Amino acid sequence: MSAKPRDPVVLAEHQHDGVWTLELRVPPDLIYFDGHFPGAPVLPGVVQVGWALALASQRFGTSTRCPVMDALKFQQLLRPGDRVDLTLRHDSARNTLHFAYRYGEKAYSSGRLAWSAET
16 A cells, blocks of 8 residues: 655646746645545645745755744635646745745635744
8 A cells, every 4th residue: 555645746847037836736645635624625724835845945945944924825725636836936035935826816825934044
């Protein structure tokens, strides 16, 4: 028996003017759907933030841990098999990461994450 996935499937990605856009698919058998919620699985917000941090770390060299989360908005539920675009913008002068999960006109979630100067 193989382990259930913990990460999104990256279908494509591109960078333009320092902003990364990743086309993602949420695996239908993602481990985080177990118990969240039976019969109507939803991707937890903490996982969405974690994915943004991990994927940004690979592209910007930022930390995967973040002490400050600001302006978090969860607008639509992400469900098994959903297709979504994640945009990542790192502001090195302010030491912040802006992320947004969208698909077309539909906004799923967004936020601003910040690190102290020592991080």
